[in-house]
Amino acid sequence: MVTLQEAASRKSGMEPASKDRHILLIELLFFAYRDFTGDADALLAEIGFGRAHHRVLHFVNRQPGLTVAELLEILRITKQSLARVLKELIDGGYVYQVHGVKDRRQRELHLSPTGRELTQSLTGLQSKRIANALMEIGEDNLETIEAFLKAMVDQELRGQIKGERND
Amino acid sequence: MVTLQEAASRKSGMEPASKDRHILLIELLFFAYRDFTGDADALLAEIGFGRAHHRVLHFVNRQPGLTVAELLEILRITKQSLARVLKELIDGGYVYQVHGVKDRRQRELHLSPTGRELTQSLTGLQSKRIANALMEIGEDNLETIEAFLKAMVDQELRGQIKGERND
């Protein structure tokens, strides 16, 4: 006779103690992400935008000239879902599109100065939280944190991480 | 004359270089969380549940006897938002309620064996991803990761983190 816990641990080939340890991490990821996005969400709400708008702003800022198809792949949402958000960002003058030079069917996405400003405000809030957290635990741990988060991403999707600057 | 970047950095009292470094982390948090929740989301979708159901299961499992009010505070959603999700979990036999012993107005939440099984399956998926990530970066980094995530949570809300076992 085994307990449910033991059975579950066996099935996943893990020690119960190790699994318990992960529960805390699972919970911490929830809380950390909730508060991490909270700052930006509040600012976005003031101008009638949501988290979806933020994601578009972030990735267009990160990689100016990104095409719609590339953005869809990163966000893992459908074209129709992106449509509304993108339309609002374009109508609001935050994002503009230019025809692709190589392929005129493509729409390359760019941030206007207004869009860049908003993105930087949002980034600033999140950056501040990160800076505080790093200060608390010791700045020299940054690389460990980066490595862990990278390792949490699906292997085949790690190519989506740019890894280098741009704000 | 200063660039927009420099102005933004000044305002937040941060070095541009440090800020650039944070952009990567911001992006990594997005990708890591997207894939971290992806495994469980897929399993939940099979039985017609969503991420909201998962959160309830997780916290009730973590702290059996949790009251509705306590759960609302943790999830930071409204009573009405929780209602649907909780009703579905109760109707499906995953969660049951008992009247509070001290205060009979309260409803203490508990997982049924079925609820516990489902929760453990979900936890198993996320635990596996964490185990793999830790293996990749070195298991001895677990404490650093925990410290960072804790430090990312709003100071006044850190009391919500249980810190100790229960699955």
Added chain:
DNA sequence: AAAATAAGTCAATAGTACTGACATAATTTG
């Protein structure tokens, strides 16, 4: 010229959240 591709659009639906208003039962307070 036909097929494929990139993007946009229309319509219907779902999941998660919100606000506001009100009901019920139980406890606390005056």
Added chain:
DNA sequence: CAAATTATGTCAGTACTATTGACTTATTTT
């Protein structure tokens, strides 16, 4: 004890983000 407060539940209406499916337009490839 009666009144106020609290914990929970519920109804109605709305918003945001997402989905699937079907179709259009412009452009490139075959």
